[in-house]
Amino acid sequence: MKSLYSTKATIKGGRLGTASLSDSDLTIKMSAPGTDSEGNNPEQLLAMGYGACFDGALGVVKKMEQASFGSTTYTTVDLLQGETHEYKLAIKIHVVADNTDLSADEIQRLVEKAHEVCPYSKATRNNIDIEVTSEVQ
Template sequence: PPGSGKEGNNPEQMFAIGYSACFDGALGAVKQMEKAKFDSTTQIEVDLLQGEGHDYKLAAKIHVIGENTELSADEFQQLVEKAHQICPYSKATRGNINVEVTSEVK
């Protein structure tokens, strides 16, 4: 439990781990469909937000780093957005939590 001092992952971290794996798979599908060439790292941070009383909500930040590609930053972001449209986790959270999607090309 939060604040227990015990080792392990909290629920937000576990959700981020699953979401990252799922999103990375969706990005792989987009990569194949678009015949794009790039390597990528998907990072997802999930935060637990507390409103008044016990009104808890989640928020997620997805950031994808593209490497070894000739794609522009804008082109890469478009592929990341396509992955966000087909990712099952993104579909499940759409309209339920705030999700910010960013990317960069190194």
């Protein structure tokens, strides 16, 4: 495979530090989840990145299947803690489709196909519990 894009991030101070990109002026102040500290945590960034990637994959599937509908993708990322510092992620992806004559079952089939195509989904498959749902408005 050829590389279409590559970026590098620099993180200092972990969840209480900063994160910056080598090819952008974006610098994010990091904060621990569940605190009132100013900044963002990795789970928030994962929710945004995964959602954008998934919605893009859904756009590819729409073209492949010649399907036309509007969509909004919602992602929820949960950070779970077990008994002894055992941490795990769980993700929910929910797509709301509109402006379509497709049935709820047809939309769900396309959303599941997007889950097969999405690079984030491929990277997390069998590593993170992911629930993919949809609805038609």
